[in-house]
Amino acid sequence: MDKFKQVQEVIASVEADVTKFYDGGNAAAGTRVRKAMQDxxxxxxxxxxxxxxxxxxAK
Structure with a gap:
């Protein structure tokens, strides 16, 4: 269950960078998004x- 919470934290932390990349064209934010997706x-x-x-x- 701890790993699932980590997934939620990673998604929450990268949300701003996704917006910066897709809406603003910020290449550095795109790099951070790619790293988060790998994580x-x-x-x-x-x-x-x-x-x-x-x-x-369990069997």
Whole structure:
């Protein structure tokens, strides 16, 4: 559950940069968005592994 909270925090923290990039054309904000998306990808994979492990040990 901690990792899911981290996902929510990353999304909340990058929201302003998404607006700056798409609405303002700020290239540096785009770089920050790309990094945040990579962090989300890693967190999502870790959550998937935890869910699979928990599901398999519950049997």
């Amino acid at each position: 989300l990808k890693v967190l999502a994979q870790e959550i998937r592994a935890e869910v699979t492990e928990k599901k398999n040990t």
